[in-house]
Amino acid sequence: MLVKSPFGPVKLLTPLFSSSGLEDAQFFQVVDTIRANDLFRRMRREKSIEFIVPEAQHSKVVAIYKNLKYKWKKIHPNYGDKSPKEIFHLYRRFKQDRNHFFGRFGFIISENYQIKLKYPPDVSIMPSAIRTFIDEPHSVFMPMNLWEGILSTNEWNSKGLVIEALEETIHPLYGVWSPTNQEFLGLFKKYLDGVELQGTAIDLGCGTGVLGFMLAKKGMQVFGVDSLFQAAKCTNLNAQKLELDVNAVHDDANKVDLPMCDVIVCNPPWIPVSKKTALDSGVYDPDESLLKAAFMQTKKLNAKGKLLLFYSNFASKIGLQKENRIEELCQSHQMKIANRLELPFPYTTDTDHPLKKFKDSSHIYLYEIIRDL
Template structure:
């Protein structure tokens, strides 16, 4: 078993070491200085850009203000514009990566019980337990940016996300993609079902589509995922909604055993490398999940059954994939398209003209491809 990463920083009485926590698997900073309420935003910004982390030893709320000040300085930097959509995408991802590195340089200590030993610090124990698991009885250090993400995820988990098609709320866990984009849910809610007997939901995530199929009357659903957090999240949501008798949640890389008259999948829609756990729902390096679903679909469909591939064409408008490539992959897998339902996006970025990828977002369409084995 690999030992947890550690971080070391200087103190007046000698170096200190603690466990380093990063859900994105970011390595611990090599250079660390202790900062407090006397640290200026300009100084913090300069150090962070140089790759020096600041371990905060002052008022917690002042640390939040410092993070906001560093963010504003980053936003003032001139943005590079690509000549082509794919150039714009690559520059956007590069800027996102640099932004994450810089903002991740403000660090917060946690004691052995996940309490923050700083003035005016919030209670974060439950948020940490939900993300990191039970306390290991050792102090640790985490970036303030990640810690705020934990707190936000904890609040989302408590409140849930309203799903109009369900008439209920879905409660996402940390690291599990929240169903805030309702277009794909609406497609599944309104497309005629080929059968009410059985369905497979591949890559279930929060369990929202499995719940929707159960609400629509499908008698037996097998929902799969390989992420332990997603499996726990889906089980919790389906139990809360009263669908746990209709839906079996199983760990699998794509398909469960057997066949079904309906097999649905909403894979990541951008063929690029994810940079954090939550991005696995959006970015899929070399289209691994998409191709895995297409290549295995025919042998998991009952005779006459349908596979529903729910995909945004955002990658096509970025120049990362072509429609011809997708159609060729469908044909190569021994499948044929028997129908397609389309819907325009409603998320705020689709109308934000200041977004770096606005041209592609404006043209985006989400589709439910109805596929059958040839």
């Protein structure tokens, strides 16, 4: 959406006031000497978009943003005696409100990717990051919450993210879910160390490509598929750097015409609810789309082929999914579980998370699924 900011026309990277419109929104100019308390109160009170002036120093703006986040942490929904499923949806709405709040505080980046602040950092991934939101070059309003993610990804992209189970370093792209929590990769390594694999593998929903890379290191030829263009690009770039036989395409996992193969590996998002933003793709799997695609594509497995599926029981614990859902899908596709490895869900350090006890008692599973002959 194009808006007339105090500094000229800019595009919004995320929707703001989408239900009530921008007609009566107020545009404020923010200096880097503003007190976070005053800004927080105004943003809570007014229907505003807060444009940081180009004369502001980047470091001071970051400090203001951190103070705003600290103040927001003191806000908590009232969950009362709600069920875990109801709490999930209330908490998700609360996080959406939080993202919308921080999405209203930002600065301008010009159409040639110049950061309109004093002493900004060097962000090499800026052009590709912005292109995940808009197709044509244009001045944009960069919210601080998106900026925080871009800075993190830029650091991973420049320094690399060490993948211990792979014994290699990968370079994630912005908007692609990155395996910063790597316990499940250790589970995959444990499985791979105990089996002999050869032939062709498909990495369905490949993301950064790590699972496919681990199969390629076992000597398999790997094809990756992802519905996100940036993910397929990320997999191909990293495969080239690592000199591994992995090639990825941008396509729908439910529609892509796969070759016959010996292994399908898939790590779909473990929560089957709708997506609200583009960045939800790595967190939510609406209507179990990728999970169902993994089973649907088992028709392309050779006679002794196998589906290697990562999944968690967290969604079933909070009432968002049937228990024994994987067993149910196996039965409907004439498949069976030949082996299952598991490990505890990564411990939740966020003591304020309303579903902490359910997360901490959940497990991650690696299912080895074969034809039920």
